[in-house]
Amino acid sequence: MNCPYPDTLRNQMELVVQLIVYGILMGMIFALIALGLSLIFGVMNIVNFAHGEFLMMGMYIAYLLSTFLRLDPLFSLPVAAGAGYILGILSYRLLIHRILRGPMVAQLFGTFGLMLFLRYLAMYIFTPDVRSVKQGILVGKTLSLGWISVDASKVVSAGLCLIAFAAIYWMIYRTKLGRALRATSIDSEAAKYMGIDTRGMNALAWGIGGATVALAGALLAHFYYVTPTVGMLFTLIAFATVALGGFGSIIGAFIAGIVIGLIMVISGQLVSELKFSFIYAVYFLVVVLRPRGLFGW
């Protein structure tokens, strides 16, 4: 920001407000990223290390469509969500249901293997070059509201995240399908005896998880660069978010996402080299001091 006059109180205030707005907007995207992870964990008690790679795939889809088909990245949202859904279901059918019964170590290494596979598949196809979406209605535009100015893409992304969040919430708490999903998450054995197709529910959780995170990726691509290795960072942010909100809690993921966004933006302003360390520290402190998170059971 360009300040014509020295550090006055008013400037400081403007900076703080600006940061808070920015943090909340980023937080909503973090919340959408964390939603899928939380859902998958809630339904079948497995942590998906490949979560960030699903996000990376959504980002590349937005990049490809906008660069080669000259489509606005906004049009890539449904494509990314669909591709994420398919990838999620495929991962479950091909890998996850084979390792679910195994020991915890095998589960961990299974999803870790999936992560490495997707990451280096992207490395092979796209090379390690840093890429970004260059054109689109929202790319590079700023909205000004009085003295607060924010990227238009961030505002729209946050709004769409909110809508996606509300839709998933409605699906889980208001529909029959959602009830079956919740039943599986509470007691999968009992749900099976009640005639619920629990394997189908597991696959559905992976599908929704993949779709939401790929959607978040396509939104993120509006203002964040893409490389094949971008996933790990967001996986860790999602872990911290989900731990803070409580594993398996949807509302928790939303509020924790905003908290994490604020922490990242504010700590980034104070010590920019260590901004991710603060997020890792949040994860560590939360799981050690309050393992249930804010809203976990």
Add this chain to the structure above:
Amino acid sequence: MRRFLLDIFSFDDRPRFERVGFLLFLLVLLIFPWIVTSAYGRAVAIKFLLFALFGLGWNLIGGYGGQVDLGQAKNVGFGAYATALMIVWWKVPFWLTILPGMVIAAAESFAIAYPMFRLKGHYFAIATLCVALVWKELFIFWDWTGGARGVELSIRSGADFVYMQFNSPIYYHYFIFFLFLLQFFFMNWFRKSKLGYQVQAVRDNEDAAASLGINVYRTKVVNYTITGGLGALGGSFMAVYYLYIDPDAVMPLDLSILIAMTVMVGGAGSIWGPIIGAAILIPLDMYLGAWLGAQKRLGIDFMIYAVIMMIIAAKEPKGIWGIIERVIKRQKR
């Protein structure tokens, strides 16, 4: 005393084919630099021994302890930085820098283990990952560690046994072979020690172990502390072998993953597992990776890694050693 030496050097509890196989393995490594004269082949052997060393250390927590630790790279980094900085600042002989490095790594592990072992399973694995990444960011951030530029050791001429710097890889080969044997016999003693049995009992069933009077929490903390110390040993070697270290070289996440992977692929919780895993993954990495890299096909080697990992996780969580053991049992029947 005799009992102690026996515990270190004897493999009486293992079947004969394993003992013979191990002797052959030692023999091959002993004459290896005289058979393979290419510099690249020798470098592969050195890297293999280095990762077998790392794997043996990680096996303590990951194999015998059954806890997935994805942050071993931080201990490697502590060892490497302790050695490099002490040599650069105060010109301390290499042999005197090993112990401080191990003590620092062990002390940090001990301090962090205290809160960490309130966690289990996935939570623990992610926490170890987070701690290692925080340390890496700190080492990049700090000035006194050289920051992102890293630390460079001045090059000495000839064979220097005080600072352990040599012109020929043959010296390094026997040097790392010596460290590897040291750690290997330590592990052989450990698995038969009281603590070793306690650690395995806790892995198999925590409640049963607790009911037999084992302090579960203390066992885990001690195990994690020793693992930390052992990780630093290989780090010290890396400092004098590569003569240049930075956080990206000695503390990256990929290193933690590779260490854990060698053990998982080879067979966690077995003394041979890490060696088998390193013998497969390191040559695969060095030859296949180099060959594909020359053809500008980045990433295929890691995709093969990943597929191996997924198959092992889905089909045979005990790794390749698990398969070998099963085949032999079937033949005996």
